Amino acid sequence: MKILCVVKQVPDSNATVKVRADGKDIESAGVKLVVDPxxxxxxxxxxxLREKGNPVSEIVAITVGDDxxxxxxxxxxxxxxxxxxHLNDAKFASSNELFTAYxxxxxxxxxxETFDLVVCGKQNIDLDSGATGAALAEFLDLPHVAxxxxxxxxxxxxxxxxxxxxxxAEEVLEGELPVVLTIDKGLVEARYPSLPNLMKAKKKPLKxxxxxxxxxxxxxxxxxxVDRLTPPAPRPxxxxxxxxxxxxxxxxxxxxxxxxxxx
Amino acid sequence: MSKNIxxxxxxxxxxxxxxxxxxxxxARKLAQALGGQVVACLVGDAVSALTGAVGxxxxxxxxxxxxxxxxxxxxxxxxxxxxxxIDEAQPKGVLFATSFMGRDWAARTAARKRGAxxxxxxxxxxxxxxxxxxxxxxAGKVTAAFRLSSSRLQVATVxxxxxxxxxxxxxxxxxVQAVPxxxxxxxxxxxxxxVVQTSSGIKDVTEADAIVAGGRAxxxxxxxxxxxxxxxxxxxxxxxxxxxxxxxxxxxxSRQVGLTGKVVTPKLYIACGIDGAIQHLxxxxxxKVIVAVNTKKEAPIFKVATYGxxxxxxxxxxxxxxxVKKLHAH
Ligand SMILES: Cc1cc2nc3c(=O)[nH]c(=O)nc-3n(C[C@H](O)[C@H](O)[C@H](O)COP(=O)(O)OP(=O)(O)OC[C@H]3O[C@@H](n4cnc5c(N)ncnc54)[C@H](O)[C@@H]3O)c2cc1C
Ligand SMILES: Nc1ncnc2c1ncn2[C@@H]1O[C@H](COP(=O)(O)O)[C@@H](O)[C@H]1O
Numbered sequence: 001m002k003i004l005c006v007v008k009q010v011p012d013s014n015a016t017v018k019v020r021a022d023g024k025d026i027e028s029a030g031v032k033l034v035v036d037p038x039x040x041x042x043x044x045x046x047x048x049l050r051e052k053g054n055p056v057s058e059i060v061a062i063t064v065g066d067d068x069x070x071x072x073x074x075x076x077x078x079x080x081x082x083x084x085x086h087l088n089d090a091k092f093a094s095s096n097e098l099f100t101a102y103x104x105x106x107x108x109x110x111x112x113e114t115f116d117l118v119v120c121g122k123q124n125i126d127l128d129s130g131a132t133g134a135a136l137a138e139f140l141d142l143p144h145v146a147x148x149x150x151x152x153x154x155x156x157x158x159x160x161x162x163x164x165x166x167x168x169a170e171e172v173l174e175g176e177l178p179v180v181l182t183i184d185k186g187l188v189e190a191r192y193p194s195l196p197n198l199m200k201a202k203k204k205p206l207k208x209x210x211x212x213x214x215x216x217x218x219x220x221x222x223x224x225x226v227d228r229l230t231p232p233a234p235r236p237x238x239x240x241x242x243x244x245x246x247x248x249x250x251x252x253x254x255x256x257x258x259x260x261x262x263x
Numbered sequence: 264m265s266k267n268i269x270x271x272x273x274x275x276x277x278x279x280x281x282x283x284x285x286x287x288x289x290a291r292k293l294a295q296a297l298g299g300q301v302v303a304c305l306v307g308d309a310v311s312a313l314t315g316a317v318g319x320x321x322x323x324x325x326x327x328x329x330x331x332x333x334x335x336x337x338x339x340x341x342x343x344x345x346x347x348x349i350d351e352a353q354p355k356g357v358l359f360a361t362s363f364m365g366r367d368w369a370a371r372t373a374a375r376k377r378g379a380x381x382x383x384x385x386x387x388x389x390x391x392x393x394x395x396x397x398x399x400x401x402a403g404k405v406t407a408a409f410r411l412s413s414s415r416l417q418v419a420t421v422x423x424x425x426x427x428x429x430x431x432x433x434x435x436x437x438x439v440q441a442v443p444x445x446x447x448x449x450x451x452x453x454x455x456x457x458v459v460q461t462s463s464g465i466k467d468v469t470e471a472d473a474i475v476a477g478g479r480a481x482x483x484x485x486x487x488x489x490x491x492x493x494x495x496x497x498x499x500x501x502x503x504x505x506x507x508x509x510x511x512x513x514x515x516x517s518r519q520v521g522l523t524g525k526v527v528t529p530k531l532y533i534a535c536g537i538d539g540a541i542q543h544l545x546x547x548x549x550x551k552v553i554v555a556v557n558t559k560k561e562a563p564i565f566k567v568a569t570y571g572x573x574x575x576x577x578x579x580x581x582x583x584x585x586x587v588k589k590l591h592a593h
Binding site for chain 2: 011013014016017019026037038095096097098101102123125126127128129130131132134135137138139141142143144145146147161164165166167168169170171172173174175176179185186222223224225226227228229230231232233235236238239240241245246248249250252253255256257260262263
């Protein structure tokens with residue numbers, strides 16, 4: 001069984017994010033970058049499936065991003081992936097989920113690779129879309145299950161059972177591999193790669209794809225572009241309610257009723 | 264391609280998601296600007312009974328796709344249904360509600376049509392033939408306006424509670440057109456075995472108009488039962504929790520709000536004993552009205568709060584519950 005893990009480097013959730021003067025991107029200087037936490041769950045799941053004795057022959061990590069973003073691949077390799085694919089070209093730089101998914105599908109096709117399991121994060125903490133995994137499944141012509149919180153291989157690794165929570169309900173789904181999953185919180189806790197494993201990761205194979213390898217695709221001709229980024233509109237100042245608890249409660253509910261009109 | 268805007272309604276077991284009706288508001292504005300009409304679509308195994316309710320929102324046509332394979336939501340099969348309707352209706356833009364289903368369904372549909380996509384939009388305005396779709400990035404730290412090219416089918420999901428649904432016109436109806444669907448093998452290869460309702464009595468955070476959330480300050484599960492649940496019940500709302508509260512086992516992770524929990528945009532969010540770490544704000548700062556109850560005036564939650572109460576939650580929240588109950592008794 002071959003598993004493909006999709007990883008992306010994103011600003012740390014604690015980082016201060018500022019819009020660049022031209023409004024087309026964020027300031028990158030001084031922003032700490034990490035592997036997206038949902039993607040870490042995906043790599044962890046793949047590694048755990050192997051550790052539990054499933055017939056996992058290979059775990060491959062893939063990313064679309066610049067040189068720096070390649071660090072996410074090194075982290076995945078240190079967590080237990082065997083090799084990596086890095087789509088690295090200025091022409092690939094885009095915040096368009098469909099374009100990114102299409103590129104990854106093309107790279108997989110070009111390598112003539114077939115994967116039994118493709119795991120993505122439920123969504124990324126930068127674009128906050130949850131679209132890439134679904135689109136990747138579409139471009140690979142595979143079914144997918146999104147926001148998975150429970151996963152088991154059955155029938156000797158030929159089939160699976162997945163559980164997910166949606167609004168007000170839990171769903172149990174079954175099917176045959178191959179399948180694309182997007183992973184929610186709660187399935188696994190990601191490990192910290194150890195120092196020796198970080199060292200070993202440097203020696204694992206990493207293949208780079210450039211625009212020359214995936215001709216005809218560039219961000220400029222994709223369907224969605226950043227028009228402009230702005231700081232979010234500030235919320236109005238907090239109105240503090242004073243007084244003893246009983247008076248405070250009364251006044252709060254009055255404001256919620258008469259001013260905010262939400263109760 | 265017409266100048267019409269297609270509204271994709273989300274239904275499960277014959278119940279239409281309230282956020283789906285909100286889509287008619289931006290859809291009408293866009294259609295008006297383009298000189299087109301709003302059309303709507305229902306997908307499922309038996310949806311004819313719902314066309315009456317949808318007709319009250321006066322779409323020009325209601326397209327229905329009915330098939331036994333569509334009994335439960337599966338992204339591939341539902342994308343096939345959406346694409347069948349898109350081929351028939353030839354809309355310029357397609358709107359979905361942001362939800363577990365909507366994110367997924369929109370992405371797969373847009374990919375299949377090689378369209379242009381934006382997820383979880385808070386604003387949609389035309390710019391000539393292009394569509395400018397705005398959404399927040401980096402957990403709410405940046406607002407981005409994306410340009411969706413007119414050369415592609417424009418697909419967007421819309422955040423719940425940003426727009427109010429238009430008033431339904433009782434007595435109004437719309438012509439219904441059934442559309443056949445064909446599936447590719449991958450569309451139906453995954454099977455939904457079981458759907459268990461998890462919100463016994465109390466709503467899920469992703470579907471409630473009001474959320475009462477508690478943090479580490481609640482100290483234990485009993486704290487939630489005594490203080491948080493009664494207010495949530497009085498508001499017919501849901502119970503949310505911070506990661507600290509979930510990690511400590513006070514509440515299940517399904518109730519966690521935030522970066523690695525649920526992103527929610529209710530009309531009212533009441534944060535009780537939650538400090539307001541950036542990762543928690545990521546999940547709730549889009550709420551319409553935010554109330555914070557915290558003993559510490561410097562707590563960052565007050566930076567996003569509409570109303571702030573510097574108070575002990577154990578003393579104050581039960582009194583708020585009483586006041587809400589009084590309101591509803593009238
Ligand atoms: C990658 C990552 C992802 C994360 N994802 C999430 C997430 O999804 N959701 C999330 O919530 N957090 C998340 N966190 C954790 C987050 O950083 C905070 O640790 C967490 O939100 C703190 O929870 P809290 O506010 O309940 O607890 P605390 O920080 O302990 O705050 C408790 C608050 O209660 C107040 N208080 C105490 N007693 C009372 C009283 N009697 N009455 C009133 N107020 C009182 C205190 O003044 C304090 O403000 C994440 C962190 C990381 C690094
Ligand atoms: N540039 C990228 N390279 C690799 N994976 C990506 C990239 N962009 C998004 N993804 C994957 O898509 C999933 C998140 O989807 P989304 O929220 O739509 O961006 C995560 O698993 C990401 O790792």
